[in-house]
Amino acid sequence: MPLFSSEQERRYRLLLGDEFEEFQKACERPLPTVMRCNTLKANPKEVFPMIEEDGFEVTPLEWYPYAARVSGPLNNLGNTIPHFGGLFYLQEEASLLPVMILKPEPKELILDIASAPGSKATQAAQHMDNKGVIVANDVSGERLKALSYHIERMGILNITITQMDGRRFGRLTPNTFHKVIADCPCSGEGTIRKDSRASQDPSPKARKRLTETQKALLVSAYKAAIPGGLILYSTCTLAPEENEGVVSYLLENYKCSTIPVELPGFSARQGIERWEEQRFHPMVKNALRIYPHLNDTGGFFLSLIRKEG
Numbered sequence: 198m199p200l201f202s203s204e205q206e207r208r209y210r211l212l213l214g215d216e217f218e219e220f221q222k223a224c225e226r227p228l229p230t231v232m233r234c235n236t237l238k239a240n241p242k243e244v245f246p247m248i249e250e251d252g253f254e255v256t257p258l259e260w261y262p263y264a265a266r267v268s269g270p271l272n273n274l275g276n277t278i279p280h281f282g283g284l285f286y287l288q289e290e291a292s293l294l295p296v297m298i299l300k301p302e303p304k305e306l307i308l309d310i311a312s313a314p315g316s317k318a319t320q321a322a323q324h325m326d327n328k329g330v331i332v333a334n335d336v337s338g339e340r341l342k343a344l345s346y347h348i349e350r351m352g353i354l355n356i357t358i359t360q361m362d363g364r365r366f367g368r369l370t371p372n373t374f375h376k377v378i379a380d381c382p383c384s385g386e387g388t389i390r391k392d393s394r395a396s397q398d399p400s401p402k403a404r405k406r407l408t409e410t411q412k413a414l415l416v417s418a419y420k421a422a423i424p425g426g427l428i429l430y431s432t433c434t435l436a437p438e439e440n441e442g443v444v445s446y447l448l449e450n451y452k453c454s455t456i457p458v459e460l461p462g463f464s465a466r467q468g469i470e471r472w473e474e475q476r477f478h479p480m481v482k483n484a485l486r487i488y489p490h491l492n493d494t495g496g497f498f499l500s501l502i503r504k505e506g
């Protein structure tokens with residue numbers, strides 16, 4: 198069976214031009230396993246050798262000091278004692294970017310509006326050295342159970358969990374949070390190396406429903422941020438409607454701007470200003486598109502936004 202449907206291939210060819218073949222080859226390869234060391238419990242110099250002792254090969258990432266690619270004959274890292282003991286978290290490499298870019302600091306009040314199972318919330322906790330407060334919200338109780346497990350296992354003290362529709366935060370807690378993570382539900386095209394079902398197109402109706410939820414969550418994140426606060430919008434899809442289309446909607450309707458982001462040692466493409474019949478706000482070009490062939494990761498999109506005071 199071909200990896201992409203004909204519609205998906207048409208869209209990717211339009212998006213990637215000459216890079217399409219390279220992109221397709223990368224999507225066919227399995228995704229490297231990546232672990233992030235939990236510096237609340239131990240440092241990479243202690244954790245990486247422990248994993249090597251369990252028979253895995255560990256290659257530290259050059260661009261992020263706490264994480265490494267791991268491979269081994271038995272890729273069952275989640276069943277090792279260091280994992281049960283909370284010394285690391287298994288996290289897709291590109292998904293490390295939002296927190297690295299948002300730079301949450303101790304003493305800040307952070308909202309993670311769609312947080313489960315907690316890759317970014319637990320990463321933020323370690324960047325904040327277990328200080329300040331992170332409100333980690335999700336609408337799904339099942340997924341929040343996984344987050345609770347990670348919080349306990351990793352010795353995290355500064356996360357409080359809420360279970361509600363994230364679209365309500367803007368009204369309930371306006372102008373409150375220094376920084377907001379809006380890692381939104383999406384069509385998941387960027388996860389194709391982990392799950393080939395991600396190559397299936399959502400129907401136009403399903404895509405519309407998704408973009409409406411994404412816009413509402415991003416507006417809620419915007420309203421919940423303090424004036425001058427930062428919002429990090431991200432998805433693990435490559436669809437422009439769910440990415441630049443959503444950020445463009447915020448830029449056109451609310452007082453905010455996007456911020457250019459530097460990623461030393463990591464390749465990315467700029468956000469696109471046009472897609473089929475649509476023209477987006479010019480500031481979407483500050484967003485980053487991460488394609489699997491650029492760094493041998495999953496696909497990802499992110500945009501750093503400042504709420505104007």
Ligand SMILES: C[S@@+](CC[C@H](N)C(=O)[O-])C[C@H]1O[C@@H](n2cnc3c(N)ncnc32)[C@H](O)[C@@H]1O
Nearest residue numbers: 311312313314315316317336337362363380382
């Ligand atoms: C991409 S996943 C989040 C991954 C998470 N940020 C992490 O880093 O582990 C999107 C999440 O959005 C949640 N979600 C969907 N609709 C929501 C809503 N209206 N309010 C809050 N969360 C929602 C889903 O349950 C799902 O856990």
